Amino acid sequence: MSIGTLHWFKSSYSSGEGGQCLEAAVASSTVHLRDSKTPESPYVTVGSSAWNAFLQALK
Template sequence: MTTPAQPTDRALVWHTSSYSNGAGGECVECAITSTRAHVRDTKTVDGPVVTVANPAWVAFLRALKRG
């Protein structure tokens, strides 16, 4: 589900992708909680946030690792 960033999102601890080179490329940030994974564009921190349940996030990461 994609939603506009809410003020409560600021309480999340965001981590920038290790693939980010700081040159303004295609980068994302993630904030993981006990039940959800939140993903946003590094360049648009006040923009939309995609939020998914942790099982869906884990399945997504496993699929990426498998190629």
């Protein structure tokens, strides 16, 4: 999947006050993360099971 075809959205964990904004894009078995202030910069890709474990650890 090309980064251009991903549907990016602001993470619900990002504040609405600007500054620290994380965007995510979900593909079939991966989650892609990037800084919303610099969308052309590199992004991180993790497996969906790793992402789910991370979210569970935040609770």
